[in-house]
Amino acid sequence: MTQKIQIGKLAMLVASLTPDELEPFMPALGEVSYCQGKAGSMEVQKVIAAVETAAKRNGIIKENVYRETHALYHAILESLEGVMRGQLGVGNMMRTVGLRFAIVRGEPYEHEKEGEWIAVAFYGTIGAPVKGLEHETFGLGINHI
């Protein structure tokens, strides 16, 4: 079994590149369903809610099927581990974040039995609640769905 589509890499690119920079990757993006959005908050739960809402609004996951919400939720949490680097709880840490996120759903593996997987990527800045006192941060989470 090998991967034919790298949904994680695609999610990272959608979250961090400019439209021009993303141009060369549009063909690959044509093979998956994806969406993007923004989240800026001191509170983890608002960041999670922003991603869950975007995923449902854009039909990436089915709103009334728990297993899909469950799969997405854990992909978001894993991605946030990267963003927070072991300090989940943004507000609690007095850090503020300005994030762009991307959600990619597709079939990464050749073997069709592997079915669909979902990737959630965050890219942006994290730092003190003062403009400029911040650096880049990134996270990626992947789960079967």
Added chain:
Amino acid sequence: MTQKIQIGKLAMLVASLTPDELEPFMPALGEVSYCQGKAGSMEVQKVIAAVETAAKRNGIIKENVYRETHALYHAILESLEGVMRGQLGVGNMMRTVGLRFAIVRGEPYEHEKEGEWIAVAFYGTIGAPVKGLEHETFGLGINHI
């Protein structure tokens, strides 16, 4: 203060793009010093060692200055938090990783007083110690140096 160079984004691109895909970003890479390498191991310490060795061999950090080793070490740890998503200790978790990493050192901020910062990015696969039973993983860590 705004960021003129996104060393974190550059590190992620160097770690995950093919030479062709990276082409458009060479001008930006001309403004920083960077290197890349590979690490595949069940043991976190070997992954850390691989990055530290590459950084010193390529002159990204000064071998005999502890503050630079200290800055790099914490950037690696933060990046690995993203790779392991809260489960640092690869070997302990029976997961095996196949990673490409990139180290980027530069002056991301306009204000020169902010000096140099270092970014460490990992991209690759993590999974069971069986070919194919794996998915993508990403990590990014940034520190002042």
Added chain:
Amino acid sequence: MTQKIQIGKLAMLVASLTPDELEPFMPALGEVSYCQGKAGSMEVQKVIAAVETAAKRNGIIKENVYRETHALYHAILESLEGVMRGQLGVGNMMRTVGLRFAIVRGEPYEHEKEGEWIAVAFYGTIGAPVKGLEHETFGLGINHI
């Protein structure tokens, strides 16, 4: 030294079984002091408070002795680690919980020098703040008192 009473197992049973299912275990429960209660909240501290209050109201621990509060507190925290599986901070994670808890105090070991120990078990559901979007969760913490 061997264990004559499994206070942890008893706490799990009291927290998760129906009165009928619990019937066969009443004799064993006769050898310990225990109580149960409910906690449903988005905030960890309210869950902790619910257990501490129940333990004191039911005389499982002495209200004015810090060492007993300290022993119970750490047993609760360990139990919540199981409930949250490494993500302590319910509210922060946008998860809502509906938990039944049980507190069991007794002398599990034959050797009387081992004295009294306390077990705290949680059983219930955790999930999105939407009815049904949830799955079971469990936790057990044990401490000497």
Added chain:
Amino acid sequence: MTQKIQIGKLAMLVASLTPDELEPFMPALGEVSYCQGKAGSMEVQKVIAAVETAAKRNGIIKENVYRETHALYHAILESLEGVMRGQLGVGNMMRTVGLRFAIVRGEPYEHEKEGEWIAVAFYGTIGAPVKGLEHETFGLGINHI
């Protein structure tokens, strides 16, 4: 949507009850597929391996489908968080464990779209590597599969 089968509770009972105590729950167990086994080790990876092997040998998960291994793996990790209470890495902590585990796979929800889920429960003792210097420990992890 409500749960018709509590696979988590069943997993905990299979892991901790004696055959006689388990008798009343056999009807409920008839509606799921499950297996049990033992694991005693200082090393987390051996515990994980023991559960993965049992799940495949007993046909609870398909050996050559990564998404099933991935679902089981994360259910095991979540269960071990409860066992270790935030200190994953048995051997590293000088603790030794003697565990019985149970794996239960079934359709817990009425709504068939929710499909199959898997529960992994551990019950046993954890303590110093000296007979008797130990207390009970429990863990439960649940994931969609």
Added chain:
Amino acid sequence: MTQKIQIGKLAMLVASLTPDELEPFMPALGEVSYCQGKAGSMEVQKVIAAVETAAKRNGIIKENVYRETHALYHAILESLEGVMRGQLGVGNMMRTVGLRFAIVRGEPYEHEKEGEWIAVAFYGTIGAPVKGLEHETFGLGINHI
């Protein structure tokens, strides 16, 4: 390279000793810049803010240079790990703290290339939000600046 000044030990002493007890260490303190303060709160972010404010008011770090805020912030976080012992998020844990903190900045190493480092120490009590139901707690964090 050996350390000529132990900024961590000095920070610990300033945070925990009485003025009389500190007397013998005044000469050593003459070789570094330091300040102290108090923080009592249920919320981690207020504790962090108290330290950052004290550091800037006393000129230990430069207010408008992010790299210094970044270095201090991570030293504070590491110190709080010791205070909270893996449970960062005071308020969330229903624990209340009464802390004295000390910030020490100096050149601990003989080799001048190692430059300046910063140490943050906390010492005080942590416990239930009831007077007396508490025990001592301590933390130390060190970072290059």
Added chain:
Amino acid sequence: MTQKIQIGKLAMLVASLTPDELEPFMPALGEVSYCQGKAGSMEVQKVIAAVETAAKRNGIIKENVYRETHALYHAILESLEGVMRGQLGVGNMMRTVGLRFAIVRGEPYEHEKEGEWIAVAFYGTIGAPVKGLEHETFGLGINHI
């Protein structure tokens, strides 16, 4: 209830001060039982073992009473959280430590019902496995016994 003896502060002083510096604190140390020792290892379990052995050899805890081993063990773990600052697993992190530790047992509270408590403090250096590439580290753990 107020504390009449600060066993945590005493443990830190015994672990970090020179005999001369410790002189003024001998009277206070006369009211508790304590011991000290050294531990230098890449492996957490060896550090834990060194402290447990010292505690038993010096009669600080009773060798054949599990509740005392249990109380000490958790005090050691909490202290190591401060030493490792959230990265328990020394060897795994490629860090090497050179630590002095102190164990103090006494009755810190005026109210005799509070009984005995135990404090474990570590002080030393942590860093890369290269002489000099290291900085100070501290840890303190307290538990009822």
